[in-house]
Amino acid sequence: MSKCSTTLLVITFAGLTLTPILRAQTATSNAPGEEAKPDNKWNSVPPIRPWYAGKKSAPAPRRSLSGVWDAAELDGGRQPSGALEHPALLAPRGQGVEGGRPDETGIMRPLHYTSQGLEALKANKPSGPSVRQVPAALANDPVDQCDPIGFPRMELYELRTIELVQTANQVIYLNQFYGNYRVIWTDGRELPKDPEPRWNGYSVGKWVDDYTFVVETVGLNPRSWVDHAGRPHSEDLRVEETFHRVDHDNLELTVKIIDPKMYTEPWLGLSKFPLHLQPADFDLSELICSPIDMQEYNKQVGNAVLAPSEKK
Amino acid sequence: MKNILRRISFLAVGLLAVSVSLFAHHGNAAYDTSKTITVKGTVTDYVWANPHVFVKVDAKDESGNTVHWVVEAQNPVSMTQIGWSKNTFKAGDEVEIEAMQAKNGNPVGFLGSSSPTAPRKRIVINGKQFQP
Secondary structure, eight states: OOHHHHHHHHHHHHHHHHHHHHHHHHOSSOOTTOOOOTTOOSSOOOOOGGGGTTOOOOOOOTTOOOEEEEOOGGGTTBOTTSOTTSOSOSSSTTSSOOSOOSSOTTOSSOOOBOHHHHHHHHHOOOOSSSTTOOOGGGOOOGGGGTOOOOTTHHHHSBOOEEEEEEOSSEEEEEETBTTEEEEEEOSOOOOOSSOOOBSSOEEEEEEEETTEEEEEEEOBOTTSOSSTTOOOOOTTOEEEEEEEEOSSSEEEEEEEEEOTTTBSSOEEEEEEEEEEEOOTTOOOOOBOOOHHHHHHHIIIIIHHHHSOOOOO | OHHHHHHHHHHHHHHHHHHHHHOOOOTTTTEEEEEEEEEEEEEEEEEOOSSOOEEEEEEEOTTSOEEEEEEEOOOHHHHHHTTOOTTSOOTTOEEEEEEEEETTOOSEEEOOOOOTTSOOOOEEETTEEOOO
16 A cells, blocks of 8 residues: 555544544534534634544744643543642542531641631632532632632633733733633743732743743732632732643643642642643633623522422 | 511521522532433523523423423533534424433423533434434
8 A cells, every 4th residue: 555545544534533523623603403614713612632642742842832722621621629639529529428518627638728728718618519518509609709710710720721922021821711811921020029919910920941931920819719619818829830831732730829828838739730732723712700691590590490499 | 476487488588589699600419410301392592601501491291381491501612512502492492301400399400511521411402313
């Protein structure tokens, strides 16, 4: 068999096996039964993580982060029980008793709270699946009201797709989940000393080598939670993100939480978490927490789910 | 006694009112995941919005009375990833939708995970199985 026909065979086979994935990538606004439109370049859908397995990549470019990076939300980026490295669970999900506990005693990978931290933890009542889960009616998660998710929670709750844009003196960071942006300054400026709090903080970044970019963020609004399990932070929180460009198509993200008022030692929310480069024409779809939509949902769905039974 | 009852009922109403504004992202906890029910009837509305997409269906109970069902899925971005769109349902469609029912017995259904690798619930729209 000639080299040419072998290549053709491989392409045909790949085409057949990947058809459902490619179709899912483009089937975004078609009526049921309609074929996906191949020219649809809007609201792009990233592949699921197994699609990347075994893929070869070109070497990493020097000092470059620009592009759309997907976290494979359904295969790892989603962190309903708290930050991925420290979920507030007694056992892997589905195997342990969940909910109703006053604190996190006995969780698999415990965090070390100060007394102030423990008190602040107990004041946050999460409704997500974790050891301190409370019924939705008793929860006080700011995100349930569509209050800003804030940083670092935008990376430690539902990490989906982000876009990074490098300019001469900034890295612009766009996060799809609830529509957030951050500006990471690379012009050598110092972090502010006593800043007005911001939901997404004040960030500076620098290359520590040609493939590793470290970002420090301070000035974070303590009204936001660190994650979906209600981990608290103070106004002294400092977050250190490390973006490591493994090769052309792969980036690893590590997120370190440093808040001596709340925790006796720094801890990692994400550790070398894999992000995958998307095609240059990838269009981020909108995922906004809209109070008016939330209100309508509560009226039509949420209320009926929570209401006592009408059956006699 | 009457006064006490009145106070209790006010308290109950108050709790309900609070619960409305705090409710969101309950996941599976509010639904009976142990069994699957089928909602069969006519679509009256379809809302393609955050936090969750939902479809309203008028169905008949055993006595022939109309029951107003609502079946929720996940957010539009996640539903798009498995081939749903704002045009998946329209008012007047005759549907059969498999779902989990709210634990409180109210006519509310949930389709569960939208993971591309999770098994799909059976949905029939105007006699045709929905296979995005």
